[in-house]
Amino acid sequence: MKHNWNIFKKNDSLWIVWVHVIKLKNQSFWAVKTPIDCSWFWRKLLILWGIVRPTIEAVAGNGKDIFLWFDKWYPKGPLLDVYGADIMKKFGSNTSTKLESIIQDGEWIWPTGRKRNAQVLELIESLKPCVPIVNGEDDFKWIHESSGQFTTATAMKLLSSSMGKVPWFHVVCFPKHVPRFSFILWLVCKIE
Structure with missing residues (x-):
């Protein structure tokens, strides 16, 4: 942007x-x-x-x-x-x-x-x-x-409000998650 x-x-x-x-x-x-x-x-x-x-x-x-x-x-x-x-x-x-x-x-x-x-x-x-x-x-x-x-901050707010949270958000992002595994899981969920 x-x-x-x-x-x-x-x-x-x-x-x-x-x-x-x-x-x-x-x-x-x-x-x-x-x-x-x-x-x-x-x-x-x-x-x-x-x-x-x-x-x-x-x-x-x-x-x-x-x-x-x-x-x-x-x-x-x-x-x-x-x-x-x-x-x-x-x-x-x-x-x-x-x-x-x-x-x-x-x-x-x-x-x-x-x-x-x-x-x-x-x-x-x-x-x-x-x-x-x-x-x-x-x-x-x-x-x-x-x-x-x-400003990048307002652009980010604009983008995040136009894209809602996906239903599988909590499966990928949770406390003490391993970023490498979360990224792979995110890719798998995104393809589905």
Whole structure:
């Protein structure tokens, strides 16, 4: 989960730059499909998507790093989740559209020449109270921590709450157990 967080924060690291250039190719992390021939590590990062996604919130600055449809900058959640995939076509947009593309001089700008259906009009109306911020950099917050920064402790609590205890927990972990034998027993129980 820490690696997913580092990808969003764009921490200064050669690996993070490589991920953004080679793996993501100017797409949102949420839009990337798991390729059949990818590495084990990349597959695990993408599998964690479902757990990590609700925990990261985007704080809009200039809109250059926030993806319009995928990132959680809108109060109700990611626009794609709230309005569905058809809204991109109706809006004349694509998956790599950034938030900055609909902001100009601190005001919302909307593509012209598109047929305005009820869904697009609803989106435009719902965004009117959200005043876009044009100063500063975009940021991402870990919502389970008051500081907004990722911590391993909160990630562990999140993971342990999403995975309940198995019924055979007390067979494997008990006072005075031998770790080597407990590990083998854990493997056997997990396979069953």
